[in-house]
Amino acid sequence: MTNVVSCIDAAALNDAVCDYSAWAAQQLEAPVTLLHVLEEQQRVQPDVTGNIGLGTREHLLDELAELDEKRAKLALQHGHLLLEQAAKKVQAQGVTVVTQRQRHGTLSNALLDMEDDMRLCVLGLHGEDSANQLHKVGSQLETVIRTVHRPLLLTPSSYTAPKQAMFAYDGSATASKGVETLAQSPLVKGMAVHVVMVADASSKHQEQLAWAKEQLENGGHHVSTALLQGEVEPSLHAYQKQYDIDLMVMGAFGHSRIRQFLIGSTTMKMLQESTSPVLVLR
Structure with missing residues (x-):
C-alpha cells in the first residue's frame, strides 16, 4: 500500500x-x-x-x-x-x-x-x-x-490546505480502529483534532471519548472532545462550522446512528451538504 x-x-x-x-x-x-x-x-x-x-x-x-x-x-x-x-x-x-x-x-x-x-x-x-x-x-x-x-x-470543488480535523466518533469497534489509524497517520501530522460524538451524555460515552483523546494525544496531536445531542448531520456540521474545521474524518460502517447515516440516505445528505473534504476510514 x-x-x-x-x-x-x-x-x-x-x-x-x-x-x-x-x-x-x-x-x-x-x-x-x-x-x-x-x-x-x-x-x-x-x-x-x-x-x-x-x-x-x-x-x-x-x-x-x-x-x-x-x-x-x-x-x-x-x-x-x-x-x-x-x-x-x-x-x-x-x-x-x-x-x-x-x-x-x-x-x-x-x-x-x-x-x-x-x-x-x-x-x-x-x-x-x-x-x-x-x-x-x-x-x-x-x-x-x-x-x-x-x-x-x-x-469539494475548491482546495484549502487542511489545518484542523474533526473525527465523527460513535464508540464502535470500527470507529475506534479509525482513531488508532488516525493517531499514527502522517496525513494529519501537526493538526489539531476534534473528536465529536453525537449521543446521550452517559458515562460510557464520556469514557469512550476519553479513550479516543488519549490515543490521539499519544500520537502527538492536540485534541478536543465534544459530546453533542441532536440529529447527526446538522450537529456535526454545526460544530464543524463553529470551530472552522476544514477536514471531516469518519469511520465507515460502525454500529450506531453514525453507521445508519453512513449506509443510508443520511450519508448522502452529509456529503451533499459538505463544503470541506471528508476522509472516510475503512
Whole structure:
C-alpha cells in the first residue's frame, strides 16, 4: 500500500482533486497514481425495420458502428489529455513521482483492482455528471464507499490546505480502529483534532471519548472532545462550522446512528451538504 490514487474525470473540480492529491502525497511521502476510467457506453439499438430496404438498414448499422468507434477513440484521447494536464498540475506542486493510468469499466472495479498498491484514494464529491449541480453527489460515490477497502478522501470543488480535523466518533469497534489509524497517520501530522460524538451524555460515552483523546494525544496531536445531542448531520456540521474545521474524518460502517447515516440516505445528505473534504476510514 504505497500510492495515492487520484481519480480524474471531466468535471471542473479536477483542480481540487489534484491539489488535495498533491497535499496528501506530500504528507504521506507517497507517489501519485492518476486514474481515469472510461465507462462503457450503452448505445440504444435503433429500430431500422419497417419499410426500409435491407441494404439501407445495413448501411445505417455500419454508420452507427463507425460512429461508436469514433466516439471511443475521442474519449480515449480526451482521457489522455485530462491525465497529462493533471500530471503537470500535481508535479508543479512538488510531487516527483506521478504515473498515469486509464482503464475501461467502472470506477469501483478499477479501484478494487488497484487496492493492493493503494494507500489513499482521492476523488471528488461531485463527479462529471453533477459538477454543475450544487448539493448533488457524484453518482458513483456511494458504490465506491461501499466497496473500496482503503481510506477515501472526498474533495469539494475548491482546495484549502487542511489545518484542523474533526473525527465523527460513535464508540464502535470500527470507529475506534479509525482513531488508532488516525493517531499514527502522517496525513494529519501537526493538526489539531476534534473528536465529536453525537449521543446521550452517559458515562460510557464520556469514557469512550476519553479513550479516543488519549490515543490521539499519544500520537502527538492536540485534541478536543465534544459530546453533542441532536440529529447527526446538522450537529456535526454545526460544530464543524463553529470551530472552522476544514477536514471531516469518519469511520465507515460502525454500529450506531453514525453507521445508519453512513449506509443510508443520511450519508448522502452529509456529503451533499459538505463544503470541506471528508476522509472516510475503512
